[in-house]
Amino acid sequence: MDGPVFTWRRFPALLALASSCVTSSVASPTPQESTTNSSFWPQSCCDALRSSLGSKVSLPNSSAYNASISSYWAQQETLIHPACVVSPTSARDVSAALKVLVPRRCKFAVRGGGHGAVAGIANIQDGVTIDLRGLNSITVSSDRKTVAVGGGQKWASVYAKLQPLGLAASGGRNGPVGVGGSTLGGGFGYFSTQVGFACDNVARFEVVLANGDIVTASPTSNANLWKALRGGGANFGIVTQFVLNTFPLGSIWAGDAYFSPEALEAQTQALYSLTANPNFDVNTGLVVNYAFSPSTGPIITNQYVYAQPIINPPTFQAFTSSPGQLMNSTSVTTLAAFSAAQEPISPNGFQQVTFSSLFKNDLQMLRDLWNIYTASTQNVAAVTGIQWSLSLEPVVPAIAAQSSARGGNVLGLSIPQEGLIMVLLTATFSSASDYPTVQTAADQLLANIIQAAKSKGVYAPYVDMNHAGKSQDPIATYGAANQAFLKAVARQYDPTGVFQALMPGGFKV
Template sequence: MSIASLSRFSALLAAASCISLGYATPVDTSVSAATSSLCCQSLSASLSAKLSYPSSAAYADSLSSYWTQQGQLITPACILTPTSARDVSVAVSILARGSCQFAVRSGGHTSVTGASNIQDGVTIDLRSLDATTLSSDKSLVSVGAGQRLGNLYSILHEQGLSIPGARAAGIGASGSTLGGGLGFINPSQGFAADSVVEFEIVTADGKIRRANKKENSDLWRALKGGGNNFGVVTQIVFQTFPVKDVWGGNAAYLPATGVNGVAKAFADFTADPNYDPNASLLVTYYFTQGFTQIANLYVYAAPTENPAAFGVFYPLEGQLGNQTSITTVPALSAASEAQSPHGLQQITFAVTFVNSAEILLDLWTIFEASIAGVQSLERISWALTFEPVVQSIIDRTKATGGNVLGLEVLPPQGLTLGFLSASFAKAEDYPAVSAAADKLLASVISATKKRGAYHPYIDLNHAKASQQPFKGYGSANYEFLKSTAKKYDPGRVFQTLVPGGFKL
């Protein structure tokens, strides 16, 4: 492979292995200066040592560590860094009583403005809630909501364990889990939310509650996909599973010679009635720097070189390079983070359809046409990624008490999740990229409906601000989420005072 091709291939890995996370609604999150000053003063009476203000080093550190440029450019009146659930309890009580608008941040790895930061309001930065404790038999791990997944994976790897969390190392433990959460080993373990045994959460009344299968069980289920509508999650207890070394990495293909083979192989792989649940796959259509490629990210949850599960892909023509090897979940997670630079503008969307090679080929044509709308922009990365949803994931959901995602029944050939991940350098280009993303999304939906394959599920962690993911969960789950939010938050604190995130 030439040096130029290697450079392109390395950039391509960012799209294939680090799909951005984020959910937020396009709301005016600004707060009057007088109100915000009073809110910060109210917090200072009890939590002064944990508050930071503009011009302080702690404040600057918090802002600079957001993944996206848009997250870094939002300036709250003050930032609270709690070190315990009690701190969060005190803060929520004060903020709710004062009708103060606030945001809640876990890892800050969101893609849309306002999800985890708030202009002139109060941002609660949970990153210091990062304690990680294994149970005596190592079957459970208690994780602070602000713990980064890269750190968590490393801690667990030393014990020969893992959880099915999201991919990039910088993602916070709670954010992606509250949206469902898919990662490197989900076919065998389900969504990240499916491995949650218990949530610790501060509700709008300031109470610290535990939500599990026996205690507040409705809240436990609602949090498994319901986002930030119910309170501030401060700790999560996950069920662990044994895994040490894995096999994985990326293979890149030239579209002209590879797209037909990749589309058919993806469809056959996903529809295999003997699907190997150790096998996880992403396929990405990718454009950057005037160059278009297709990337496959393979992960196999055992140290098996070239496992038979991916056999349909090995003979494909048009391969540019292959970087698969025996590796680890922490290494894959670190690579995802390193290949997706901080400080860029980010836009995502999500769509779901019945698995089909014909649709993947339709979408290649649509994706290729969409490039014209963004190709001239500085540092543009334009990626449309596909991920299988197979029966083993749904079996895991059912075995662990269910979630609210509405994916209880799959067609025999399985479903495909589609995600756009667009990154670019300048804030002034946001309208143009957003319009191009909207056009691409409409074209994808139209193409899948034309073939009778559209599915209403929208992955919360990749949804665009204009989408309505909760309605895609089905009417029964949507009504359940609304009634549960009303029960635990009758004053609608997390619907009105926390404007970021999708609301019920």
């Protein structure tokens, strides 16, 4: 089939992300709003850091500083200018940095892969940004059951290391996404139905605490910290190493297929039935996207991944046989190649607005969702460069079973037999001047989705941290017991609340 000629190329990568109008949890200062409010001037924080860490601290206008600041995914993050960037290469460096910053009450941000979509999540105006990308080791254990990954690595490198060994790890779908942020926020990937979320597969964390101590968190050492880090975000310490379980994976069948709205009813029924299937095939990884740009109008762009080299397996045939297919790029490939290929189709440097929501799998809700979505496109159609993508991801009971088999997490996701549908907005556009228009449209769309789900009795309050919008409060949706547990663990390991007060970026307990 002929490939499309216009901007559809970018849509399949718009798999993720989100923002909303709910409660406030993330501290996400715009450059204008940001304040260091510390008892030391930012410059003296940087001077003290330089005394301790020398050339690992870079100042504005240096090449190291510029390389760090310009390499975030979201344009919003690149517009934030810290007083200095510290680039540790070991846990001891991270410890040394915190021993300088914390007693001086210097405000700081922690940057992993830099793929967060919220301004200020991993960068800080006039503060100190700790850029972890120098923590980039990847070591496979001798029994090949685990891989130890530095806290600043990206999934593409992990998959590339494991691929020749016939192995993989549960992680993000796009290669450039950071292991750090995505794992601490849960980590829903292609193979979650087979092996659980990324966070479920962390056998051991190496963590630098607020006081500079370097500790191990595992089922046998600081077990409550280990559990809290499985979805609790950056509230407890800086993770300098993730020891991840591996699983066997050879070649896969994967790719994208685009459909005109003619396919809608067939696609909707296929999504409902696949998600509700009591015999769900756990090799299945699926994302259905509703995608809009002014040049294409609304279309449907599916991403299929099957964990075996089987072309068009039965699990996807209700999708692949539906009318209105415009393009199909599926092939037998590898996870390493497929995830790396996502990088150019979801490029750095654009403004981003995101949100996350969830509802019970319901045919009428799915039918109404398309209408709610297409109506929302009118609010952004005039925005320069807009790509307005709503991703729908099946959340099936097999995932919960895998999570609990691996020691559980703090996400509090209860998955009914008929499954859930996770909904993620990714709005990508060119100019900061359009931000208010896009954010308002996103807020309205989220409110309409929630209202429709509530009116049908299918609303599920869970918000995925990795795709949450700046005003959403994911941890508040994990359930009262998990929230209380996370607060208690934060108090135990960080009694003065450094990772909330001095590190304002990220979603807080």
